[in-house]
Amino acid sequence: MRRGVFRINGGISARPLTLAVHDDSPTAPPPTVPIPAHLVQQVALSRAEKTSLVTRAQQDNPAFTLRFEHIPGVDGSPHTVTVGLYTTEEQPPLCSRSWIPFDRNAAGRYEIRETECSGKGMFSLDSHAPGSLVACERPLVISPTVDLGLAALNPTESTIARMPTETRSLLLALHNSDPTAPSVEFSTARTNGFDATNVPGCIGQYHAVFDDISRINHCCSPNAVYRWNSEALTGEIRAVRPIAPGDEVFISYVSHCAPYEQRQEVLPRRYGFKCTCVICSLPRTERLANDAARQEAVVMSSAAACRFTPTTTASAVHAIKAAMREVRMLRGAGMVEPYAWAAVSHSLVEAACVLGDKARAERWARVAAGATRSVTGADGGWDAVAAAPERTELWMLGQRSECSGLFGWLEGGLERTAVLLPV
Ligand SMILES: C[S@@+](CC[C@H](N)C(=O)[O-])C[C@H]1O[C@@H](n2cnc3c(N)ncnc32)[C@H](O)[C@@H]1O
Structure with a gap:
């Protein structure tokens, strides 16, 4: 397969790809720029992207186009979304698609205002449980993250240049963390850009800049996470720990698992x-423990599928002990990594079901639903388990009387652990 890709790569020089700029706005004529084969091979694309690019090159002799589109505003989002995207001539325009309806009111209420020392920030006006939708917004602009090597085209600047005056001024009013950079447009988009990979039907990676979501400040132990909803073409902010009215909303600008040194560099x-x-102000020893806990959370998340399902009292007790150790570790580290919380709460729901402990099965199923919702937008089936744990196939497989009180004893230990509690 890989050999095949290289062979195809070689074929590109005989049939050069072209990158054309197609512009549906009336003002700018569309230039067409051929991409030399050596550039196609050298650009900073991931292997998957290169494979996709090259595979497409083999099919139907396509010409990749940097196309600009304006997606008109809808009820919940009155402004136009300007999009720059790499696509083929045959690909129907994004604006001809019917996107999942966007309901601004599905999210909570919030305000954007000055913080004490971090510029503007987003403050919730409602309370939110983990998984709940804090904000939901169509971007001002979406543009490719990777420039296909043609500096002359600079996709981000080219896209911003085509924004209507009103949305362009909203973008340029956002914070610019590098005012000395040669392009204000580029550095403002870079300061405020969020991942928007998966623009349906388009190759490459994209980022989006928002009017409100881009005002959210950073914390290494945040109370919310960002998610790109490619089907609705919206950015979503969901709580990962309880948020009270008046609380500032924070996300992490870096991976939840990034250690202190890396965060302080990036x-x-x-x-x-x-x-x-x-977290960054912890004394050194605690900081190192915090870094270790972040690493452990990665393992927990990636090993989620390998967890065993308890079917007996003994295995349920074993699962509870292991999961409680993890809960203590995640809470002590202020870790909100939702995949890790989904994995550990999954284990606890199963164990509670085996022991016939309805209250705890409901409680941990709600945690699993919140964690799953914050990363996927849906509850993953956990709401139904929370509503009726006695209907799961694990219900009462163990003998509750054998270990009544064990769950409570293990949880009792939790009350004495550190306070950064996502649940
Ligand atoms: C995406 S913007 C967030 C909104 C920004 N505060 C504003 O006024 O528009 C990113 C910028 O916010 C500021 N910022 C975000 N989190 C911060 C923090 N924890 N401490 C200090 N400044 C922060 C930095 O200036 C950063 O470049």
Whole structure:
């Protein structure tokens, strides 16, 4: 297969790809720029992207186009979304698609206002449980993250240049963490850009800039996460720990698992500030323990599928002990990594069902639903389990009387652990 790809690559020089700029706005004529074969091979694409690019090159002699589109506003989002995307001539325009209806009112209410020392920020006006939708917004602009090597085209700047005056001024009013950069447009988009990979039907990686979501500040132990909903063409912010009215909403600008040194290097370089959050201010020994817990959360998330399902009292007790250790570790580290919380709560629901412990099965199923919802937008079936755990196939497989009180004893230990509690 890989050999095949290289062979195809070689074939590109005989049949050069072209990158054309097609513009549906009346003002700018569409230039067409051929991409030399050596550039196609050298551009900074992931292997999967290169494979996709090359495979498409083999099919139907396509010409890749950097196309600009304007998706008109809808009820919940009055502004136009300007999109720059790599696509083929045959690909129907995005604006001809029917997107999942966008309901701004599905999210909570919030306000954007000045913070004490981090510029503007987003403050919730409602309370939210983990998984609940705090904000939901169509972007001002979507543009490719990877420039296909043609500096002359600079996709981000080219896309911003085609924005209507009104949305362009909203974008340029956002914070720019690098005012000395040669392009204000590019550095503002970079400071405020969120992942928008998976623009349906388009190759490459994309990022989106929002009017409100781009005002959310960073914390290494945040109370919310960002998710790109490619089917609705919206960014979503969901709670990962309880949020009370008046609370500032925070997300993490870096991976939840990034250790201290990495966070302290990336945040100043990329966003122009030094993080002084509660986690970054821990004494050295606790910070190292926190880094280790972050690493462990990665393992927990990736090993989720390998967990055993308890079917007896003994195995349920074993699962509870292991899961409670993990819960203590996640809570102590202020870790909100939703996949890790989904994995551990999954184990606890199963164990509670085997022991016939309805209250705890409901409680941990609600945690699993919240964690799953915050990363996928849906509850993953956990709401139904929370509503009727006695209808699961694991119900009462063990003998409850054998270990009544064990769950409570294990949870009792939790009350004495550190306070950064996502649940
Ligand atoms: C995406 S913007 C967030 C909104 C921004 N505060 C504003 O006024 O528009 C990113 C910028 O916010 C500021 N910021 C975000 N989190 C911060 C934090 N924890 N501490 C200090 N500044 C922060 C930095 O200036 C950063 O470049």
